[in-house]
Amino acid sequence: MYLKRVELQGFKSFADKSVIEFEPGVTGIVGPNGCGKSNITDAIRWVLGEKSAKAMRGDTMTDVIFSGSEDRKPLNMAEVTLVFDNEDHYLDNDSNEVEITRRIYRDGGDAEYYINRQQCRLKDITDLVMDTGLGRDSLSIISQNSINAFVQSKPEERRGMFEEAAGVARYKQRKKESVAKLERTTTNLERVEDIVNELERQLNPLKRQKEKAETYLSLKDQLQEIEVSVLVKEIQKFTEELKTVDQELKKLDSDKVQNEAQMTLNEGKKEELEAKMYQLDQEVNDLQGKLLAAMNRVNDLEMQKVEIDANRKHILESTNKEDLEAKIANMKAMLQDALSEYNDRVERYNETKKEKEELDERTRQCDIASNNQRNKIENINISLHQLRATRAQIKDQLENKSGLSYGVRTILKAADTLAGIRGVVSDLIVPNEGYEKAVGVSLGGSAQFIVTVSERDAKNGINYLKRNKAGRATFLPLDVIKGRTIRSDLAMIATSSEGYLGVMSDFVTYDKDIEQIVLNLLGQIVVTDTLDHATRLSKNIHHRLKVVTLEGDVVNVGGSLTGGSLKNTNNTFTHKGELERIEKHIGEEENNLRNARMELARLGNEGREIHQMFLQKQVSFAKLEVVVTNKMNDLQVAKSEYEALTHQSANLEELEADPSDNKLLDELNEAKRERDALKEEIQYKRDMRMRYVNENDMLSSELRELRATQRVIEKGITDHRIAKTKYETDIQNALNRLNESYQMTYDHALEFLNEDVDLDQAKETVRSLRMRIASLGNVNLDAIQEYEDVSSRYETLNKNRIELREAQDALMKAISDMDQIMVERFSDTFEKINTEFNRVFRYLFGGGYAQLKYTDPDNILETGIDIEAQPPGKAAKLHSFSGGENALIALSCLFAMMSVRTVPLSILDEVEAALDPANVERFAKYLQEYSDKTQFIVVTHREGTMAQCDLLYGATMQQKGVTKLVSVKFEDATQMASA
Structure with missing residues (x-):
């Protein structure tokens, strides 16, 4: 593995993006003081995880961002990327090339980290380079300042470099994490054990409460299963009975209305009949007075007529011939009287016949009117039925919310x-x-x-x-x-x-x-x-x-x-208005029905009166037929006697055309007509009164029956309304019970109905279950869930306790194992480094003696590292050495570590500045000796070091405050370093 290149942008003096290419071997970076060449070392350390702003030679980490110059504005971001060749997979990454990037922003100071351009944590980067020799505590990245710090630091502070060389830093970090985890585990275990003990105390009481609650719920479930069916069956039973009662109540209400209407009608008829009977009595009394007067007048006239007739008969019976003319005159007068009476009776007969026919026609017209009125009543009833049906439908929608x-x-x-x-x-x-x-x-x-x-x-x-x-x-x-x-x-x-x-x-x-x-x-x-x-x-x-x-x-x-x-x-508001209109229409139709019935009753009375008059006329007509026949006979007799007396036929037409002036006969005929008319009218009124009496008696009898029936109906209505209220209350109570106890509607409860339940037996079971539930007393239903929660929590925590104990044991064993590994590795590496340290020291110093010692040999894991060095001709006291001697001691330790463990990259920043030329040459030769295994990047001013470099870069500031790097030859590098 080696560092292929460094890409810088906005880091310190590298304002512009700069790319520095590296090769295996020794790469030197030269330049005058203040040109920014050490910023390259800072950049590499920063990317590899340096968190100290002081180590970066700043106050805050944002100080690494280019702060500007006379000609350049400050930047808001700094970014550095290290690209490693990883074909040997020295770094724990599958890629053959590993890019590590760190970026920071001035606003907020937020930092971002990337591995192979995938964002990561700083910890991921430190874990990647841990135990590779590139860690913060290793001697692979050292500067002139850290040389003296290494030699003069406390033994405990010096230990970290040896741990890095021994490759135990990863184990130490893991142990640190394991110890922290063990502490957390121990704390958690103590807390869990306290909670588990408390939960154990709660479980038994909760278990008893839970069992009681479960018994209660079991009984409640049994009760619900049975009682829901009982309530549903009762609702069904009460609903059916309610329907029956409603139907009967509607019939009773209808019967009551009809009965009341009939009673009202009968009472009205009765009052009307009684009024008519009273009126007829008064009229008959008046007519009887008139009849008496008429009869007296007829008697008087008839007596006069008798006297006249007697005189006529006397004359006719006389034998004196000289009286023949008088006889003929009297006979003619008698014939004329007979003809007059006959004509009068015929006229009355025809009048009566005409009146009878008129009455017959009136009867027929009255029947037609009655039939029409009945049809009208039927139509009104049909209309009322439709209106009432519509009213019932709207009322159902409004009252029962069916809409x-x-x-x-x-x-x-x-x-x-x-x-x-x-x-x-x-x-x-x-x-x-x-x-x-x-x-x-x-x-x-x-x-x-x-x-x-x-x-x-x-x-x-x-x-x-x-x-x-x-x-x-x-x-x-x-x-x-x-x-x-x-x-x-x-x-x-x-x-x-x-x-x-x-x-x-x-x-x-x-x-x-x-x-x-x-x-x-x-x-x-x-x-x-x-x-x-x-x-x-x-x-x-x-x-x-x-x-x-x-x-x-x-x-x-x-x-x-x-x-x-x-x-x-379906508009509720129009329904309300429609209901009002229907109610009004029903009222109008009911009023029309009453009027129609009254009119029908009036027509019935009128028809009966006309019929009675017709019957009376028939009787009069029959009597007149006999009278006309008798008068006809009397006329024939008078005609025969007249013809016998005169010996010539009598011309009745001439006689009728030349009537005698017989006022008495005319008066008598008129008086008889008046008498007969009064008799007929009195008889008619008496017959009508008798008819009214009979009707009144029938109405009185019907009224008694109707009132008795009404009392029965009203009692039935009261009983049915009480029964209806009871059934409605029973239904509502059952519905409320379903709702309150089981939060069920009737429709939902139907799903749980058991049709095979015997209602009486089920009711007894319900009572028994209720007694058992009551005997349980206070029941904590939350205890079931509380017990489940506590029990579940107890089981979980108890399991956690076991796991924590196992984890505690595992962590303690892991820590012990890591301690053992670290002791073995550290001791082995330390001894090897100690041996190499003395050898390298003797080479660099040209003699003398040096060794490393534990400050606490009995505690290898924490012991500090002391250095004993004795250059030729000097005592072994580190604080008395010069800067060059301190540098050689530190370099001796570095090269000793490299001898024991190969370091892939070492960055040395002017570490040989304090050495004389001879030691610089020795230092440079060591670089070449190890350059086949370790890549060196050396920031230097010394020619001896430059001479051993495989590649040289020169750092310049062509623009003030901005560093530029260029590849240079050795001659140019010496000039730049001395500038």
């Missing part, structure tokens, strides 16, 4: 057991009237966001959903969410735009504590009246805000538009 996502519904159901759940956004804000669509569209999916008191509550909610695999939900923590508002410049533009109504957050009502949530969601949304105004406003503000219209059309940030029908959207 919300599964995760949101799960959280709301568990809100009683999860802390800090305020509710969903859609339940916490109320849009102003007319803004439901706009608010719903503005919120979109965020209407389902859940508001929580704190971020921790939100995290608990998310963990609850994860445990139960119950979907996802978005949470808005009140302590985290901050409101957002419109920038003042955009607000000013929006306010002045046509159609602008305001900011969406201004059109909702909410509690003060959620104001930041509302502002966050709605504080930056603008509201306009129409889409045209919305697009213009959005353009005015450069599409930086969302703009929403009252109809729910949207101009998004960026300018995209969203709109269309909202029919199928």
